[in-house]
Amino acid sequence: MGFISLFNRFLSFEAVSVRTVAVTALISYLLQINAIISGEPLYMIALYTLLPWIPITLYEGIWKVQNYAAVAFLGLFTILQIGHFAEHLIQVFQIDLMNGTVACPPPIDNLANFGRAVEMGLRDALSEPSFYSVEKIIKPGADGLPILGSDGQPLIGSAACAVFGQLDLEIVHLIWELVGLFGTAICLYYFHRNIFLWIAFAALCWHALEHLTITYFYYFEQEKLWEGFKQLWATYPVAGNVYVAHPVGKEEAMLNFYQAGGKFGLMAKHGMFEQLTGFQGMPGRAHLHMGYNMTITIPTVLGFLWELRRLRNTYLEMAFGRLSVKELSALSLRVKQVTFKAGETIFEQGDVAQYCYVLTKGSVDVLLKKGKDAQIHVATLKEGDLFGEIGLLDKTNNKRTASIIATNTVNCLQIDADTFQDLVKSDDGEFRSEDTSEQIKQLVNYRLSQNKAM
Amino acid sequence: MFVHLKNLFIYINFMILFWASQANAASGPLAKGFGADDWLDKIHVVLTVLGIVLCTTAILIFFILRKKD
Numbered sequence: 075m076g077f078i079s080l081f082n083r084f085l086s087f088e089a090v091s092v093r094t095v096a097v098t099a100l101i102s103y104l105l106q107i108n109a110i111i112s113g114e115p116l117y118m119i120a121l122y123t124l125l126p127w128i129p130i131t132l133y134e135g136i137w138k139v140q141n142y143a144a145v146a147f148l149g150l151f152t153i154l155q156i157g158h159f160a161e162h163l164i165q166v167f168q169i170d171l172m173n174g175t176v177a178c179p180p181p182i183d184n185l186a187n188f189g190r191a192v193e194m195g196l197r198d199a200l201s202e203p204s205f206y207s208v209e210k211i212i213k214p215g216a217d218g219l220p221i222l223g224s225d226g227q228p229l230i231g232s233a234a235c236a237v238f239g240q241l242d243l244e245i246v247h248l249i250w251e252l253v254g255l256f257g258t259a260i261c262l263y264y265f266h267r268n269i270f271l272w273i274a275f276a277a278l279c280w281h282a283l284e285h286l287t288i289t290y291f292y293y294f295e296q297e298k299l300w301e302g303f304k305q306l307w308a309t310y311p312v313a314g315n316v317y318v319a320h321p322v323g324k325e326e327a328m329l330n331f332y333q334a335g336g337k338f339g340l341m342a343k344h345g346m347f348e349q350l351t352g353f354q355g356m357p358g359r360a361h362l363h364m365g366y367n368m369t370i371t372i373p374t375v376l377g378f379l380w381e382l383r384r385l386r387n388t389y390l391e392m393a394f395g396r397l398s399v400k401e402l403s404a405l406s407l408r409v410k411q412v413t414f415k416a417g418e419t420i421f422e423q424g425d426v427a428q429y430c431y432v433l434t435k436g437s438v439d440v441l442l443k444k445g446k447d448a449q450i451h452v453a454t455l456k457e458g459d460l461f462g463e464i465g466l467l468d469k470t471n472n473k474r475t476a477s478i479i480a481t482n483t484v485n486c487l488q489i490d491a492d493t494f495q496d497l498v499k500s501d502d503g504e505f506r507s508e509d510t511s512e513q514i515k516q517l518v519n520y521r522l523s524q525n526k527a528m
Numbered sequence: 529m530f531v532h533l534k535n536l537f538i539y540i541n542f543m544i545l546f547w548a549s550q551a552n553a554a555s556g557p558l559a560k561g562f563g564a565d566d567w568l569d570k571i572h573v574v575l576t577v578l579g580i581v582l583c584t585t586a587i588l589i590f591f592i593l594r595k596k597d
Contacts, residue, residue, distance in 0.1 A: 176555040259588040266592050279585045286577045300559035331570065334559035344557075346574065349564045444594070 089137030101126040113314010117208040144264035152378040159371040161236040171230025175211040178242035180233035181319040183309040190308035197310040210318040218324030244292045270377030277369040291336035298328035392458030394475040396509035409487040420478040428466025435486035
């Protein structure tokens with residue numbers, strides 16, 4: 075139960091209000107519907123759907139890292155790895171289940187492809203190229219012309235480059251791999267006993283070898299020494315802005331090392347291993363790299379879930395340093411994030427006490443009434459400080475002994491009276507921490523003596 | 529604003545046209561005559577990259593394990 079609550083807590087928006095999330099969801103939905111009605115291809119629909127979520131997700135992500143430290147970093151990193159893996163998985167689905175053709179990045183409706191389509195009478199000469207990427211590809215045969223099915227019609231399927239196929243470039247693959255490698259190393263720095271992360275790290279090291287080699291050939295071996303062919307396409311719209319690539323033959327071309335076979339890398343079909351050993355039967359590059367990413371992503375997810383058990387708020391850890399990790403996790407689930415504007419009175423001396431607070435952002439002034447109208451400044455509290463605890467401890471009066479004013483925009487974790495009593499009692503309740511009980515009592519005594527001295 | 533974003537995305541597509549020898553990763557057959565000898569000619573590249581990866585891995589492991597609990 076506790077683990078599921080921690081999981082839900084991590085995935086929920088805490089720093090962003092429900093209203094902001096609802097408005098974002100509405101905008102996202104409207105953009106998505108608009109893209110669908112306008113006949114946009116899948117990648118544009120996905121882009122419009124995701125776009126409104128980027129700012130609030132970034133904001134929430136930064137807040138999570140500030141509040142939950144390294145566990146939050148690992149969680150966000152895991153979500154990114156899942157997204158990357160999903161792209162690889164979608165590509166394999168497109169190849170195996172949607173009759174897909176790998177030509178990545180997908181052909182674009184550019185001048186050359188547009189011109190060939192006009193020549194073949196596939197589209198109106200008065201129209202213009204759109205520069206959209208194609209979403210469908212008619213399968214080319216060895217001669218570069220369409221393969222015909224049993225019904226005599228060309229075989230058409232997906233452009234098997236996942237959703238954002240325009241990013242299917244060697245440099246993007248390499249950068250993502252290196253982000254994964256160094257990101258996992260950073261996570262391991264904080265969680266070096268996590269065996270799952272070590273497995274992901276080992277897979278990433280091997281994966282780096284593949285991508286660094288391929289990318290080196292892509293950029294630094296430009297000599298064209300091998301005879302080959304270049305596939306030619308004609309592109310035309312099939313519905314709205316969805317374009318199809320029609321194979322129209324091959325053009326003889328001299329190829330560099332990458333184009334001739336280096337693009338298959340070390341272990342994929344046609345790659346170095348098959349070439350050097352004569353063994354045949356390795357999976358194609360798309361399938362192999364999906365496998366690599368599975369080997370990286372599954373341990374990363376498991377590693378995150380393992381650490382999630384210890385998700386705890388950094389500021390609660392600062393305020394209640396004597397609680398155990400497990401107790402801090404439990405306490406993290408029982409607090410609520412609240413915000414106060416600059417100059418706002420959080421509570422006034424003499425008010426009935428219902429909550430105490432731990433500061434997570436900004437600072438507050440503690441003021442004590444002297445006489446009728448005068449107030450004395452007692453202290454300024456900063457991030458990680460606890461306040462409002464005296465009123466909760468005084469069961470007879472239950473009154474605030476000082477006023478608290480926000481000096482700037484202030485974020486706090488609100489702890490209700492029951493949870494606080496639970497923290498104070500060392501012989502009853504969920505926490506039962508004698509040290510914490512003692513710590514709070516010492517703090518209260520110190521503050522009361524400070525107030526008396528004023 | 530969304531029209532501009534759409535144009536930007538299409539512009540990115542357009543820029544890919546000018547990418548030096550655009551990638552077609554994982555697609556097509558091997559070129560005529562390409563084989564084991566060509567890989568052996570480039571084996572120094574593979575070994576150099578392997579060395580770089582091993583060194584990087586060792587340095588990262590050193591920094592990871594240097595941290596005390």
